[in-house]
Amino acid sequence: MPVAPAREPVLPNPxxxxxxxxxxxxxxxxxxxxxxxRPRLDRVSLAIGGGERxxxxxxxxxxxxxxxxxxNGQLKPSSGSLRWxxxxxxxxxxxxxxxxxxxxxxxxxLRLIExxxxxxxxxxxxxxxxxxxxxxxxxLWPLDTAANREALAQVDLGAELLGQPxxxxxxxxxxxxxxxxxxxxxxxxxxADEPLASLDPRLASELLQLLLDQVTPRRAxxxxxxxxxxLAGFDRAxxxxxxxxxxxxxxxxxxxxxxxxxxxxxxxxxxP
Amino acid sequence: xxxxxxxxxxxxxxxxGLVHGGGIDLLKEFLQAxxxxxxDPLVLGSAVSGLGVTVGIALLGWAAxxxxxxxxxxASSRQVWSSCCGQTWPANFLRRLxxxxxxxxxxxxxxxxxxxxxxxxxxxxxAIAIPYAALVARVLSDQIDALPSGALAALRxxxxxAPQALVTALGPPLLPGLLSYGGYRLECALxxxxxxxxxxxxxLGTELKLCLQSLEFHELWTGLWLLLxxxxxxxxxxxxxxRRWLMPRRLGLGGLTFTPLGPESGAGTRGMGQTAxxxxxxxxxxxxxxxxxxxxxxxxxxxxxxxxxxLALLHWQPLPNxxxxxxxxxxxxxxxxxxxxxxxxxxxxAGLAVGLAPLLLLxxxxxxxxxxxxxxxWALARLWPPPLSALLLLLLLKPGLVTAALAxxxxxxxxxxxxxxxxxxxxxxxxxxxxxxxxxxxRLALFYGRFSGLARSYLAYGAYRSDVxxxxxxxxxxxxxxxxxxxxxxxLSSFAWDQLLGLLxxxxxxxxVGEDLSDRARLQLLAPx
Numbered sequence: 143m144p145v146a147p148a149r150e151p152v153l154p155n156p157x158x159x160x161x162x163x164x165x166x167x168x169x170x171x172x173x174x175x176x177x178x179x180r181p182r183l184d185r186v187s188l189a190i191g192g193g194e195r196x197x198x199x200x201x202x203x204x205x206x207x208x209x210x211x212x213x214n215g216q217l218k219p220s221s222g223s224l225r226w227x228x229x230x231x232x233x234x235x236x237x238x239x240x241x242x243x244x245x246x247x248x249x250x251x252l253r254l255i256e257x258x259x260x261x262x263x264x265x266x267x268x269x270x271x272x273x274x275x276x277x278x279x280x281x282l283w284p285l286d287t288a289a290n291r292e293a294l295a296q297v298d299l300g301a302e303l304l305g306q307p308x309x310x311x312x313x314x315x316x317x318x319x320x321x322x323x324x325x326x327x328x329x330x331x332x333x334a335d336e337p338l339a340s341l342d343p344r345l346a347s348e349l350l351q352l353l354l355d356q357v358t359p360r361r362a363x364x365x366x367x368x369x370x371x372x373l374a375g376f377d378r379a380x381x382x383x384x385x386x387x388x389x390x391x392x393x394x395x396x397x398x399x400x401x402x403x404x405x406x407x408x409x410x411x412x413x414p
Numbered sequence: 415x416x417x418x419x420x421x422x423x424x425x426x427x428x429x430x431g432l433v434h435g436g437g438i439d440l441l442k443e444f445l446q447a448x449x450x451x452x453x454d455p456l457v458l459g460s461a462v463s464g465l466g467v468t469v470g471i472a473l474l475g476w477a478a479x480x481x482x483x484x485x486x487x488x489a490s491s492r493q494v495w496s497s498c499c500g501q502t503w504p505a506n507f508l509r510r511l512x513x514x515x516x517x518x519x520x521x522x523x524x525x526x527x528x529x530x531x532x533x534x535x536x537x538x539x540x541a542i543a544i545p546y547a548a549l550v551a552r553v554l555s556d557q558i559d560a561l562p563s564g565a566l567a568a569l570r571x572x573x574x575x576a577p578q579a580l581v582t583a584l585g586p587p588l589l590p591g592l593l594s595y596g597g598y599r600l601e602c603a604l605x606x607x608x609x610x611x612x613x614x615x616x617x618l619g620t621e622l623k624l625c626l627q628s629l630e631f632h633e634l635w636t637g638l639w640l641l642l643x644x645x646x647x648x649x650x651x652x653x654x655x656x657r658r659w660l661m662p663r664r665l666g667l668g669g670l671t672f673t674p675l676g677p678e679s680g681a682g683t684r685g686m687g688q689t690a691x692x693x694x695x696x697x698x699x700x701x702x703x704x705x706x707x708x709x710x711x712x713x714x715x716x717x718x719x720x721x722x723x724x725l726a727l728l729h730w731q732p733l734p735n736x737x738x739x740x741x742x743x744x745x746x747x748x749x750x751x752x753x754x755x756x757x758x759x760x761x762x763x764a765g766l767a768v769g770l771a772p773l774l775l776l777x778x779x780x781x782x783x784x785x786x787x788x789x790x791x792w793a794l795a796r797l798w799p800p801p802l803s804a805l806l807l808l809l810l811l812k813p814g815l816v817t818a819a820l821a822x823x824x825x826x827x828x829x830x831x832x833x834x835x836x837x838x839x840x841x842x843x844x845x846x847x848x849x850x851x852x853x854x855x856x857r858l859a860l861f862y863g864r865f866s867g868l869a870r871s872y873l874a875y876g877a878y879r880s881d882v883x884x885x886x887x888x889x890x891x892x893x894x895x896x897x898x899x900x901x902x903x904x905x906l907s908s909f910a911w912d913q914l915l916g917l918l919x920x921x922x923x924x925x926x927v928g929e930d931l932s933d934r935a936r937l938q939l940l941a942p943x
Contacts, residue, residue: 214571215571216567216571235575238573239573239574239575240573241573242570242571242572242573243572243573243574244573245571245572245573246572247568247571247572249564249568251564253564253565253567253568254565255565255582255583255586255587256565256587257586257587257589258582258586262582266569266574266582266583267572269569269572269574269575269578269579269582270572270573270574270575272578274577274578277578277581277582278581280582281581281582281585281586281699282699282700282703283700327572329572
């Protein structure tokens with residue numbers, strides 16, 4: 143595989159939502175993740191503030207998933223620094239878990255526990271704060287029914303689903319349950335790795351709206367997107383190409399020229 | 415699938431030469447006694463109390479092995495280790511270590527502990543618990559590692575501590591496999607407890623053997639029918655629980671759920687039709703907790719009643735010193751012949767068991783009334799410990815390898831036959847109906863329509879069972895000329911510790927090689943075509 147020509151790294155744009163007094167919700171500086179041939183992430187820097195909706199664009203293999211994995215603490219970068227709400231990842235297990243509990247990830251494969259009911263799955267988002275007794279009781283008894291009902295209502299699902307096993311739900315219901323589980327976790331940083339990739343266009347835009355609606359002044363969203371035509375509801379877009387940040391600017395200012403540079407002129411899946 | 419039955423041909427050729435005079439009458443008497451068991455209150459009473467001891471040993475041994483096995487399974491699971499501290503080498507190390515207790519049959523453990531500790535109720539229990547715990551650990555840790563890790567990783571990433579995340583993400587998917595395998599192990603424990611009795615470790619087995627040796631067939635059948643009743647009760651009870659708690663069959667022969675890693679467990683829970691009513695999930699868990707709460711005190715009471723003293727296991731009798739001078743006698747043993755006849759014995763027994771089950775099913779296919787008869791025969795075969803069949807066969811046949819193989823094969827035929835029957839009942843075979851519609855006879859339709867679909871998983875289970883037969887070949891050693899088993903029992907009874915040690919090592923190695931071979935065969939059979 144030919145090595146890509148060295149490219150001048152683009153300096154990060156602090157972004158419109160971050161004021162100078164407020165600490166960024168997520169801050170990556172000079173993050174590098176090695177890969178085969180060329181690095182998967184190459185000196186990536188970015189900062190996201192509270193209330194921001196940020197889309198991550200880029201062709202497949204550009205490093206979107208790696209970036210999100212670094213952002214949620216799954217992947218340790220070889221160099222560079224990471225800060226959540228101004229603090230670096232803690233060393234002690236307990237403090238680190240407290241940090242992780244404030245980061246919610248919407249996985250592409252959802253990662254629901256198939257054998258458990260919707261209610262038990264929603265409660266599993268609270269396990270980080272629950273002790274042993276409640277964790278065990280959750281497997282035997284319906285807990286926190288009111289809170290779960292409310293979470294389901296926020297994603298337009300009825301409370302009658304609470305007792306259903308997750309494996310009995312339809313695809314769209316599963317997606318919504320996964321989002322409701324995030325709401326139960328109540329994270330400050332919401333990360334989503336191509337959540338719309340395998341959905342039909344109508345469902346995709348419905349769910350995207352649902353996710354965008356969850357952003358409040360105290361919650362930020364970083365979502366990797368394979369379809370640039372869905373950018374409408376975002377505040378900002380970051381273009382990633384060959385592990386490097388190509389652009390980082392308000393979503394409204396993204397033009398065809400930016401996208402052509404990002405995708406080499408081949409726009410992926412725009413429109414049905 | 416029926417091809418292994420070809421082994422019948424040489425066996426049938428050899429059989430007439432082995433028959434000795436006078437046996438036929440005794441056998442007739444034995445069979446007649448089946449309908450007229452002794453109902454003498456004295457006989458009944460001693461059979462019932464013997465049965466109580468056997469069931470007690472089985473239950474306590476099983477419970478100990480389940481607890482210990484579960485702990486060891488967690489400790490030897492790669493997924494658990496990598497989730498808790500990011501390393502997997504301790505899991506791999508423990509896995510290797512556990513191969514040792516697993517490779518030695520529970521009878522050998524029993525006899526060894528008997529020599530070391532003396533006759534104690536705890537000895538039989540430990541003899542079952544040690545190898546079973548290692549087996550449970552292996553099967554369960556394989557199952558844990560085969561579970562998808564996504565949900566676990568997601569919980570960990572959301573800041574959940576490792577133990578809670580493991581219980582929530584892996585507990586529920588593991589549960590059906592855990593329970594059905596646990597049930598299967600309990601059935602095995604009852605068979606093992608009876609077997610240990612035959613070798614003098616107490617319980618009904620001891621009485622059965624005495625009755626057989628003194629040709630008291632009527633009294634023998636009293637015990638046998640009682641044992642059969644308990645076994646069938648246990649099997650139906652477990653099957654009922656399995657249905658109630660929506661468990662897969664012990665072995666998803668018919669379905670797509672057979673996992674190559676959990677050999678006898680059919681751990682696949684995915685793909686099973688989920689027909690749970692909405693509130694079923696929590697209810698199942700509550701019922702299980704209740705069952706555990708009841709079981710705990712029951713086991714404690716049982717242990718008290720039987721006078722089990724676990725601490726007695728710590729008081730070892732002094733070992734006779736292993737004089738260096740007698741190592742020559744270890745080397746002088748006819749190793750190639752011993753190993754060769756053990757392997758031959760296993761092959762013949764495996765061929766008989768694996769091949770006869772489908773063959774008999776084919777034979778009876780046109781007659782619906784023969785089915786219950788077959789089920790009864792297989793139930794008797796399962797329950798009848800191989801050494802007792804061997805002794806029974808000795809009434810008719812001369813001692814030797816064929817006799818031993820017949821006894822071992824018959825026992826395993828009972829296990830395989832039941833499994834095949836269950837699986838073939840479960841299996842939806844539209845091809846068979848189509849064939850029948852086209853005027854094909856019931857036997858051929860069964861053969862082409864149903865067996866062709868079952869063959870791979872059945873043979874895979876057969877491969878696993880052959881490995882069990884290799885391990886079990888020691889128990890038929892007492893009929894003589896049956897390879898390592900015979901030699902082992904001889905060395906054991908003559909306190910030749912050095913020989914015994916050598917034999918054990920060779921035996922364990924052989925079992926491990928056999929296990930590896932049968933694993934490979936199974937993986938190959940189950941690999942998607």
